[in-house]
Amino acid sequence: MTFNIAPAVGASYITSADTIQTVVTQVDFIFDVAADNQLDSLNFSALPPDLIFDPFPGCLEGTPATTGDFQITFSANNDKGRGSRQLFTLRDFATPSEAWKFENFGEDFTVPEISSDNSDPDQDGIINLLEYAFVLDPNKADTTLDIEVVIETVGEVQYVAIKFNQMM
Numbered sequence: 001m002t003f004n005i006a007p008a009v010g011a012s013y014i015t016s017a018d019t020i021q022t023v024v025t026q027v028d029f030i031f032d033v034a035a036d037n038q039l040d041s042l043n044f045s046a047l048p049p050d051l052i053f054d055p056f057p058g059c060l061e062g063t064p065a066t067t068g069d070f071q072i073t074f075s076a077n078n079d080k081g082r083g084s085r086q087l088f089t090l091r092d093f094a095t096p097s098e099a100w101k102f103e104n105f106g107e108d109f110t111v112p113e114i115s116s117d118n119s120d121p122d123q124d125g126i127i128n129l130l131e132y133a134f135v136l137d138p139n140k141a142d143t144t145l146d147i148e149v150v151i152e153t154v155g156e157v158q159y160v161a162i163k164f165n166q167m168m
């Protein structure tokens, strides 16, 4: 006689990263809150006024209107009860370049010698403003920026264009 016994299912747990999520004021934001182990529902604490949470498929979304930090706790539930809880921090920046500075310099994003537009912390000769504009890594010196200004013709109209090689 053979018995097949299914493995016991424990409490559900949240699998999405709990790092600080950067958002930008007036820019659409979507973040998927993922959980595993037979998730039945997600509970969450108060949300920023401009964001909603759609439990299916588990999407936090909206267009934030105010800068600052906002913390939300999510918990995963199934028939074993409440599983893992996770604290998410949304840090809302006024501009995309401010969010980029935080993503690249962490808490040093307000230190002018490191994060100002004219700074060059990786000392590769490319200031942060150009690192941002050309999607380079401001913490890695092994990039080169090869810019060429050219005249492009589209139909009968001529445009000034910038050509560059992105080295990553």
Ligand SMILES: [Ca+2]
Pocket (backbone or CB within 6 Å): 119, 120, 121, 122, 123, 124, 125, 126, 127, 128, 131, 138
């Ligand atoms: Ca640089």
Ligand SMILES: [Ca+2]
Pocket (backbone or CB within 6 Å): 122, 124, 126, 131, 136, 137, 138, 139, 140, 141, 142, 143
């Ligand atoms: Ca660089």
